[in-house]
Each structure stands twice: as structure tokens, then as C-alpha cells.
Amino acid sequence: MLFLTIGTQLPFDRLVGMVDKVNSELQLEIEAQVGNSKISANNLKTVSLLPPDEMDNKLDSCEVIISHAGMGTIITAIKRSKPIIIVPRVAALGEHRNDHQKDTVDSFRGVSGVYVAESYEELKELIIKRRTLEKPKGLNSPSIQRLVDFIAI
Amino acid sequence: MKKIILVASPGGHFVQLSLLSDKLVGWKRVIIGTYSSKPSFMEGEKYYAISDFSRTDIWKSLYVGYKSFKILKTERPSVVVTTGAAPGLIFSLIAKLYGVRTIWIDSVANSNKLSLSGNLAKIFGITVLSQWENVCEHNDIEYHGRLI
Numbered sequence: 001m002l003f004l005t006i007g008t009q010l011p012f013d014r015l016v017g018m019v020d021k022v023n024s025e026l027q028l029e030i031e032a033q034v035g036n037s038k039i040s041a042n043n044l045k046t047v048s049l050l051p052p053d054e055m056d057n058k059l060d061s062c063e064v065i066i067s068h069a070g071m072g073t074i075i076t077a078i079k080r081s082k083p084i085i086i087v088p089r090v091a092a093l094g095e096h097r098n099d100h101q102k103d104t105v106d107s108f109r110g111v112s113g114v115y116v117a118e119s120y121e122e123l124k125e126l127i128i129k130r131r132t133l134e135k136p137k138g139l140n141s142p143s144i145q146r147l148v149d150f151i152a153i
Numbered sequence: 154m155k156k157i158i159l160v161a162s163p164g165g166h167f168v169q170l171s172l173l174s175d176k177l178v179g180w181k182r183v184i185i186g187t188y189s190s191k192p193s194f195m196e197g198e199k200y201y202a203i204s205d206f207s208r209t210d211i212w213k214s215l216y217v218g219y220k221s222f223k224i225l226k227t228e229r230p231s232v233v234v235t236t237g238a239a240p241g242l243i244f245s246l247i248a249k250l251y252g253v254r255t256i257w258i259d260s261v262a263n264s265n266k267l268s269l270s271g272n273l274a275k276i277f278g279i280t281v282l283s284q285w286e287n288v289c290e291h292n293d294i295e296y297h298g299r300l301i
Binding site for chain 1: 155157163164165166167168169171172173176177192193194232234256258260261262264282297298299300301
């Protein structure tokens with residue numbers, strides 16, 4: 001199962017629509033928390049808002065998370081070692097007040113397990129390649145401990 | 154208990170800092186950000202909000218500088234760590250002047266070269282680290298691991 005979340009605060013019709021369109025072809029099992037997005041998605045199992053416990057279950061049981069570039073979800077994915085595909089909201093399309101999600105995706109480009117899609121084609125390709133996506137290395141890597149040790153000198 | 158101040162701009166900078174904060178259990182963590190209140194994913198015992206600014210509204214740096222000084226005077230940390238960007242630079246400059254050990258961890262986004270702010274921090278004698286070994290080599294700085 002793939003799990004799509006667009007956060008809880010703002011709709012993100014473009015992302016829901018893109019994933020729905022990809023799935024009209026691929027016909028995968030995709031569940032989605034779509035908040036107050038207006039678009040109807042015929043190829044996704046949608047729910048408006050999941051209670052926190054159920055949300056946790058979905059995040060645990062899915063293969064890959066697809067998400068808006070919200071920090072909370074990205075951190076959750078890294079902590080759970082789930083590959084995540086992030087799509088930034090664009091202010092010019094009315095998807096957010098500003099383009100900070102663009103900065104967020106730029107920060108995570110090249111980070112293991114975090115994949116950026118900025119177009120329909122990129123998103124589709126990543127969903128097709130879902131089984132080969134790397135897992136985030138998590139937060140217990142020796143490299144972070146090394147940094148903590150340096151700070152603690 | 155050792156006290157650390159962690160400061161960063163919103164978005165990716167703050168997220169990277171939160172990964173560090175998670176690992177600093179046993180420290181008193183004073184968090185400084187530009188959110189009106191501390192986001193739940195950031196672990197910490199105390200939170201201060203400062204104004205965000207960039208090159209286009211640089212005048213705000215004066216206010217951030219003043220506030221940074223007041224926070225340092227109140228908290229007296231043993232270390233200050235920032236992941237950038239502009240407010241982190243101002244805070245770390247004041248901390249350095251104040252005589253506190255100050256560490257700049259350049260964002261993981263800068264995989265080929267040091268950020269402009271990171272370069273400035275280096276010029277001012279702040280300990281600058283990159284999360285990329287190649288960037289460390291090019292800039293003659295030490296590599297001490299990475300956050301992600």
C-alpha cells in the first residue's frame with residue numbers, strides 16, 4: 001500500500017489529482033488523507049482526516065509515503081525509515097502562502113530515502129520505481145553520533 | 154546540566170536542527186526559532202521566538218541582534234549550534250562575540266559549496282562544519298559527521 005498525505009491545514013488538489021491520475025493507469029493500492037481538498041479521486045481510497053493512531057498505523061504499514069513537502073511528515077518518514085516522495089506546494093498556484101516548501105525540498109535533495117517530485121512525470125516515475133526506493137537511513141547513524149560527540153566536547 | 158542553544162530558520166534548517174535536538178537528551182536545550190511557538194517535532198526545554206529576515210529586509214537583523222544578546226545574557230549557554238540561515242548567522246555572531254563556543258552546521262542542501270552565510274560565519278571565526286566531506290576538503294574545514 002502507498003500512503004498519500006497532504007497535511008492537515010490546506011487542500012492540495014494538484015497533488016491528489018496527480019496521484020489519482022498516475023493510479024488510473026497503474027491501479028495500485030493507494031490510500032490518501034486528503035484533508036479539505038476538493039478534487040474527487042476515483043482511483044484512491046480517500047479519507048478527509050485520520051485520527052492520530054490510525055495515521056500512525058498507515059504510516060507504519062505503507063511501503064512508500066507520498067506527501068506535500070511538510071516538515072512534520074518528512075521527519076516522521078525518516079524516523080520510521082519509510083521512503084518518502086515529496087511534492088512542494090507552490091504559492092503562485094495558491095497552494096500555500098509562500099514558497100518555503102520549495103526550500104524544504106531543496107534541503108532534502110540528495111538525502112537518502114527522500115525523493116523529490118516537482119512534476120507529474122517525476123512523480124509517476126518514482127511511483128513506478130517504488131520497490132527500488134531506498135529507505136531513509138534513520139536517525140541513529142554513526143555520523144549523527146559523531147556530530148553529537150563533537151558538540152559535547 | 155550543560156546548556157545548549159539551538160537556533161535556525163524555519164523549514165529544512167529547523168528540521169535538521171530537530172534531528173540534533175533529539176540526540177541531546179540530558180542537556181538543557183534552549184530552542185530559538187521564528188515560529189510563534191515551538192513546533193511539536195522539536196524537542197527542547199525552552200523556546201524563544203525571533204524574527205525571520207533575509208537579505209531583502211536586513212534591517213531586522215539589528216532587532217534580532219539585540220534580542221540574541223538579551224537571550225545569551227539570560228541563558229548563558231555553554232554551546233550555541235545553528236543550521237542557518239540569516240537569523241542563525243546573527244545569533245552565532247553575537248554568541249561568538251559573547252565568548253560562547255559557537256558551531257555552524259551548514260545545511261545538507263549545500264552539497265557542493267558552503268552557503269554564503271556559512272562562509273561569513275567562517276570569516277568571523279565561528280566553527281563551521283559541512284555535512285559533506287567534499288565541501289569540507291574544498292574549504293579547509295574539518296568533517297565531524299552529518300545530521301541525516
